[in-house]
Amino acid sequence: MAEPEFTATGVRIGKRLRSLTRAGQVRISDGRLELLTSYGSEIDSAPVQAVRASKPWFAAEDRALADVNGTRYLLTLGEHDPAPGEPGPPAAHRFIEAVRKAAGRRH
Numbered sequence: 001m002a003e004p005e006f007t008a009t010g011v012r013i014g015k016r017l018r019s020l021t022r023a024g025q026v027r028i029s030d031g032r033l034e035l036l037t038s039y040g041s042e043i044d045s046a047p048v049q050a051v052r053a054s055k056p057w058f059a060a061e062d063r064a065l066a067d068v069n070g071t072r073y074l075l076t077l078g079e080h081d082p083a084p085g086e087p088g089p090p091a092a093h094r095f096i097e098a099v100r101k102a103a104g105r106r107h
Contacts, residue, residue: 004029006098008091012076013043026066026075026095028102033066035073044068053099055092064092066099 006028013024013035023038033051035043045068052067062078077091 005102006095008077008095014074014076015071020073026077028098031102033068033099033102035066035068044071044073048099048102049104051099051103053096055096062092064095
């Protein structure tokens, strides 16, 4: 098995207004995106070509949207919530770029 192209742990994964896990994992490996619980169970997965990743205009810097198999997930990729007015870690930007790169897309 190849080394993952992107991996993030401690990810809060939500669907609509419901939190699915507070310490999940996001992994891109072998051209596939996987959303996992903290126990390693799969929440959802799809080939990266079928995934749409974006930055929500309404959220903090550490959040990203991922449309996987017709379901929209809100991902909080920072290790912790940033202080009010402070930017979070650039993990959301890295995630979006990793999806685009793995899918062979530009911007």
